[in-house]
Amino acid sequence: MSSGDTIKSTTGLALDINQVSHAFYLEGKTLPVLEDVSLKVEPGEFVALLGPSGCGKSTLLRLVAGLDNPIAGDIFEDGRPLLQPDPSRVVVFQDPTLYPWRSVWGNVSLGLQTRGKLTDDGRSHVDKTLEKVGLSQFANAWPHQLSGGMAQRTALARALVNHPRLLILDEPLGKLDSLTRIRMQQELVNLWREQRFTTLMVTHDVEEALLMANRVVVFSPRPARIIETIDVPLPYPRRRDDPRLVELRTQALQLLGADVPVA
Numbered sequence: 213m214s215s216g217d218t219i220k221s222t223t224g225l226a227l228d229i230n231q232v233s234h235a236f237y238l239e240g241k242t243l244p245v246l247e248d249v250s251l252k253v254e255p256g257e258f259v260a261l262l263g264p265s266g267c268g269k270s271t272l273l274r275l276v277a278g279l280d281n282p283i284a285g286d287i288f289e290d291g292r293p294l295l296q297p298d299p300s301r302v303v304v305f306q307d308p309t310l311y312p313w314r315s316v317w318g319n320v321s322l323g324l325q326t327r328g329k330l331t332d333d334g335r336s337h338v339d340k341t342l343e344k345v346g347l348s349q350f351a352n353a354w355p356h357q358l359s360g361g362m363a364q365r366t367a368l369a370r371a372l373v374n375h376p377r378l379l380i381l382d383e384p385l386g387k388l389d390s391l392t393r394i395r396m397q398q399e400l401v402n403l404w405r406e407q408r409f410t411t412l413m414v415t416h417d418v419e420e421a422l423l424m425a426n427r428v429v430v431f432s433p434r435p436a437r438i439i440e441t442i443d444v445p446l447p448y449p450r451r452r453d454d455p456r457l458v459e460l461r462t463q464a465l466q467l468l469g470a471d472v473p474v475a
Contacts, residue, residue: 214292224256224410225289225300225377227276232285233435234271244435245271247283251429251438256408258401260421262464269414272436273380276412277303284298299327302376306383308367310355316366317342317351323374341373344403361392365399372403379404381413385420397424401448418464422457423450430467439467 234246245268254257261269274280275287278297287294289301310319311392316329320342324334342348345365355363364384371379381400404411415421421428428442442464446456 223375223377224254224408226255226291226379227251227253227410228286228288228291229276230286231271232272232275232282232287232416234268234275234280234282234284235435237460246275247303247435249285249436249438251441253410253412256357256410258411258425259413259423260428261412261414262418262421262428263436264290264414264433264468265416267431267434268436269431269451270382273303273382273412273414273438274379277301277380277462299323299374300377301380302371302378303376303380303382304364304367304371304384306386308355308363310358310363310366312355315351315355316347316355316358319355319366320373322370326470328350328379330438331451338373341369344372344400345369359392360388361389361396364388364396368400368403372407376409378410378412381415383414383416386416393420398449400424418461418468419452419457422460423452428460432462 216434223367229249229251232246233244233247234244236245237245249272261272263269271280275282276294278294278301281295311322314322317338321330321335321338324330324338339348339351345368347362347365347369348364350358355366356368368384385396388396397420413421413425425444430439430442431437432439442460444460446454450457
């Protein structure tokens with residue numbers, strides 16, 4: 213399936229970020245973080261956010277997750293105001309934050325357990341989710357026995373087992389070694405294409421954004437404003453040496469103010 217095809221989804225939610233601004237108040241001073249950000253994300257779409265470190269991308273993810281409310285503007289999901297956290301929106305952070313006293317299976321099943329949904333069907337769903345991320349053989353392992361990639365796959369399974377309609381990824385692959393990161397990029401895209409949840413991902417890796425997303429949104433330094441949105445109409449799986457991807461990479465780097473050597 214090409215990323216240029218019409219995206220059809222029965223699970224992903226529509227997201228409408230409308231003229232959102234946000235600021236922090238530190239020591240009696242106002243620190244603007246987001247400035248008049250507007251972005252529409254279609255159901256089942258995969259959108260990556262790029263920008264300088266500290267510009268406000270992760271703050272935008274917190275607003276979309278419902279963990280904070282913007283000081284100006286509105287956020288809507290499926291046309292309804294987004295005002296608080298909801299199990300349909302799940303965040304995966306750079307640090308897997310697994311509970312060391314729970315096994316892999318115990319960590320993945322936690323959300324279902326706390327909501328009273330760890331029935332026979334729920335247990336079966338945990339097993340199937342672990343199979344999808346390649347961790348069935350490690351279901352009884354403890355977090356300290358896992359590699360970095362396995363721990364992050366556990367965190368991903370913990371998110372997916374709750375049937376998210378919006379998966380929010382805050383640099384989830386940033387601490388992985390390069391080979392594990394490449395494998396995880398492929399696994400995430402495969403899971404997204406299979407389940408069609410809407411995905412919003414922050415990354416500092418331009419190539420990663422172009423390999424994974426339908427669209428890449430480029431932000432300015434803080435306070436973050438959208439500089440440009442780059443469509444990525446390339447079929448999956450994508451190749452790093454695809455001349456079209458290399459051209460888009462050059463465009464994104466130039467927007468970010470990076471020096472791009474002439475080939």
